[in-house]
Amino acid sequence: MSAINSVTDLSIEDGIAVLTLNSPPVNALSAAVRDGLADGFRSAIADPAVNAIVLVCEGKTFIAGADISEFGKKPSGASLYDVQDIIENCAKPTIAAIHGTALGGGLEVALTCHFRVGVPSARCGLPEVNIGLLPGAGGTQRLPRIAGAAKALEMVTTGQHVPAKACLEMGLIDEIVPEGNLRAGAVSFAKKVLAEKRPLTKVRDSDAKVEAARGHPEIFADYRKANAKKFRGFLAPEYNIRCIEAAVNLPFAEGLKEERRLFLELMNGSQSAAQRYVFFAERQVWKMPDIPDDTPTIPVAKVGIIGAGTMGGGIAMNFANAGIPVTIVETAKDALDRGLSVIHRNYENTAKRGRLTMDEVEKRTALITGSLTLEDLKDCDLVIEAVFENMDVKKEVFAKLDAIVKQGAVLATNTSALNIDEIATATKRPEAVIGLHFFSPANVMRLLEVVRADKTSKTVIATSMQIARRIGKIAALVGVCPGFVGNRILAQRQREAQKLVLEGAMPWDVDRVLYEFGFPMGPFAMSDLAGLDIGWTKEKSKGETLRDMLCELDRRGQKNGKGFYDYDENRNAKPSPVTEKVIEEFRAKRGINARKISDEEILERCIYPMINEGAKILEEKKAIRASDIDIVWINGYGWPVYRGGPMFYGDLIGLARVLAKMREWQSQMGDVFKPSTLLESLVAEGKGFKDLK
Numbered sequence: 106m107s108a109i110n111s112v113t114d115l116s117i118e119d120g121i122a123v124l125t126l127n128s129p130p131v132n133a134l135s136a137a138v139r140d141g142l143a144d145g146f147r148s149a150i151a152d153p154a155v156n157a158i159v160l161v162c163e164g165k166t167f168i169a170g171a172d173i174s175e176f177g178k179k180p181s182g183a184s185l186y187d188v189q190d191i192i193e194n195c196a197k198p199t200i201a202a203i204h205g206t207a208l209g210g211g212l213e214v215a216l217t218c219h220f221r222v223g224v225p226s227a228r229c230g231l232p233e234v235n236i237g238l239l240p241g242a243g244g245t246q247r248l249p250r251i252a253g254a255a256k257a258l259e260m261v262t263t264g265q266h267v268p269a270k271a272c273l274e275m276g277l278i279d280e281i282v283p284e285g286n287l288r289a290g291a292v293s294f295a296k297k298v299l300a301e302k303r304p305l306t307k308v309r310d311s312d313a314k315v316e317a318a319r320g321h322p323e324i325f326a327d328y329r330k331a332n333a334k335k336f337r338g339f340l341a342p343e344y345n346i347r348c349i350e351a352a353v354n355l356p357f358a359e360g361l362k363e364e365r366r367l368f369l370e371l372m373n374g375s376q377s378a379a380q381r382y383v384f385f386a387e388r389q390v391w392k393m394p395d396i397p398d399d400t401p402t403i404p405v406a407k408v409g410i411i412g413a414g415t416m417g418g419g420i421a422m423n424f425a426n427a428g429i430p431v432t433i434v435e436t437a438k439d440a441l442d443r444g445l446s447v448i449h450r451n452y453e454n455t456a457k458r459g460r461l462t463m464d465e466v467e468k469r470t471a472l473i474t475g476s477l478t479l480e481d482l483k484d485c486d487l488v489i490e491a492v493f494e495n496m497d498v499k500k501e502v503f504a505k506l507d508a509i510v511k512q513g514a515v516l517a518t519n520t521s522a523l524n525i526d527e528i529a530t531a532t533k534r535p536e537a538v539i540g541l542h543f544f545s546p547a548n549v550m551r552l553l554e555v556v557r558a559d560k561t562s563k564t565v566i567a568t569s570m571q572i573a574r575r576i577g578k579i580a581a582l583v584g585v586c587p588g589f590v591g592n593r594i595l596a597q598r599q600r601e602a603q604k605l606v607l608e609g610a611m612p613w614d615v616d617r618v619l620y621e622f623g624f625p626m627g628p629f630a631m632s633d634l635a636g637l638d639i640g641w642t643k644e645k646s647k648g649e650t651l652r653d654m655l656c657e658l659d660r661r662g663q664k665n666g667k668g669f670y671d672y673d674e675n676r677n678a679k680p681s682p683v684t685e686k687v688i689e690e691f692r693a694k695r696g697i698n699a700r701k702i703s704d705e706e707i708l709e710r711c712i713y714p715m716i717n718e719g720a721k722i723l724e725e726k727k728a729i730r731a732s733d734i735d736i737v738w739i740n741g742y743g744w745p746v747y748r749g750g751p752m753f754y755g756d757l758i759g760l761a762r763v764l765a766k767m768r769e770w771q772s773q774m775g776d777v778f779k780p781s782t783l784l785e786s787l788v789a790e791g792k793g794f795k796d797l798k
């Protein structure tokens with residue numbers, strides 16, 4: 106074995122050269138890897154003792170793509186295209202030996218090899234779309250030549266990782282070799298190719314599949330239509346589709362040019378920058394500077410949940426889905442039965458949609474036990490309280506838990522608003538108390554805010570983050586403050602949305618602007634969906650807010666067909682003349698002269714105070730880093746991922762502009778717009794949130 110460079114080795118056995126890449130963690134195509142590939146292949150090609158060349162990787166995976174951290178930096182090293190040309194034009198058979206995942210540029214390299222073999226657990230995919238890109242090294246031109254236009258469309262627009270067996274069926278992999286024996290399997294495959302004198306296939310020359318799709322523009326039109334809702338706002342899916350169209354309609358070389366042109370456009374745009382940032386943010390969020398990886402954790406084998414309402418039930422499903430037994434405690438039998446039957450129904454509905462077998466439904470429901478006594482939680486490792494939001498009730502529950510639950514367990518509250526430091530005082534073990542703020546519907550929403558209180562121990566925090574990962578959540582560690590991170594920022598947007606309506610905008614104007622920005626719905630549509638009468642009673646209504654006035658008119662939201670909007674029987678919303686009149690009366694009562702408010706002002710007034718609040722959160726150290734705040738907003742509040750989260754967006758538009766607006770509004774409308782000190786100092790230093798360490 107001889108080293109080609111720091112990440113590549115070449116060995117020759119029986120006339121077969123094996124080029125081995127070893128560049129942890131995922132063998133991404135960094136400059137060193139590209140150099141190693143170019144030199145390694147050249148050297149094997151030049152060696153007369155070599156008859157075929159196998160490319161294999163060390164570590165957990167085959168090449169997982171281009172090195173995303175190199176994007177936007179000055180290029181160095183061999184170009185990927187040159188590497189691909191060397192491999193594809195090689196007169197000796199070249200074979201990619203795949204384990205783990207061959208993704209993006211990794212699969213594109215494999216597609217320039219004449220053959221591909223993989224172990225049964227291997228997967229292949231072109232996931233560039235998930236970072237706002239398209240496969241820019243020929244993937245969109247070669248894949249449809251193997252898989253056909255329809256399958257290629259699906260793969261490049263979803264980024265799915267296709268299992269080896271399916272790859273074999275579509276011809277993406279030529280042979281499956283035994284698990285754990287990749288190198289030897291690939292070498293014997295190479296010998297077979299030589300013995301059988303198999304022709305060296307260049308995928309670029311196989312036109313039959315793309316020709317079959319030529320003259321069928323409906324393939325693309327139908328696909329666009331079927332996915333319009335899912336792709337709304339994103340550039341990358343559309344650009345990926347155009348590339349597959351180019352593969353179908355243009356000769357290979359021209360298709361490749363079109364792919365490069367569109368790739369560069371995406372690469373230089375803000376959407377991909379945002380999505381690449383989110384890729385790293387999702388991985389960073391698990392890293393907690395004061396909680397080292399080797400912090401001891403509590404093994405969680407049994408979970409207790411207090412409250413069988415919507416929240417408690419949803420939370421329980423998360424654990425059952427991960428195979429962890431859960432006991433749900435309620436005070437009354439009918440409430441418990443109701444809660445358990447809702448869970449059962451949810452599972453059955455998932456099964457009806459084909460996403461779960463009835464066998465799995467039974468298994469999961471069997472993991473959930475109902476109880477009417479807290480005593481049944483005594484041997485739980487984690488207890489999550491999900492009773493209604495009242496400090497006295499919560500403290501009473503925690504005092505009882507303290508007396509019942511074994512020492513060493515985690516005692517968590519699902520509060521979204523109450524002070525967890527205060528809840529912890531109800532126990533003699535505040536170090537065990539933590540907030541686990543799930544988002545509704547708790548079995549669906551990916552976000553979990555893990556709220557550390559003053560005395561929460563590191564073990565309890567580490568255990569909470571670990572369990573979050575186990576149940577498939579993305580968790581952000583935050584501190585105790587009103588609304589924590591997510592709702593605290595939301596409050597800014599809600600306040601401004603309401604004020605804008607008083608000043609002259611209509612709810613549907615505000616909703617439209619935020620929808621066009623990329624949110625799934627605006628704040629007023631959201632209120633209608635949740636129900637305007639949540640927490641509202643006729644007796645206590647003072648008719649002082651817009652909501653009071655609408656509820657007094659029995660406008661309760663989507664559930665009774667009228668709220669801010671009027672709804673038809675299919676729940677389609679349209680602006681309501683009644684609401685409009687109520688708003689006008691409301692303004693008149695307060696002597697407000699409605700003014701015309703531009704879309705730009707609506708957007709800025711809703712979004713900039715959120716950025717400012719995010720800065721205050723960082724200043725108060727209630728979030729570890731700006732990107733954690735973005736993770737919260739993307740995964741819990743529908744912030745469009747292609748805009749990177751409020752903090753990324755602040756950097757993108759420029760913090761100086763945000764600060765100038767906050768100052769202007771502060772002087773006009775008061776201190777709710779007071780700029781954060783951090784925002785001021787960042788602007789003074791010409792920096793952004795990205796520069797914070």
Ligand code: 3H9
Pocket residue numbers: 130131133166169170171172173174185206208209210211213232233236238239240241242244385388389
């Ligand atoms: C592309 O290929 C463009 C080409 O078409 C065109 C070129 C002209 N680069 O996810 P993990 C890091 S675009 C740099 O926790 P897992 C990651 O940040 C690329 N770094 O592991 C993390 O670092 P840290 C197309 C990368 O086992 C560590 O590796 N490819 C890259 O759960 C471990 O990652 C993709 O989009 C990268 N490409 O999952 C694939 N990938 O430890 C992206 C990972 O410091 N990658 N890192 O936090 C993945 O989907 C997953 O990482 C993978 C492993 C499935 C491979």
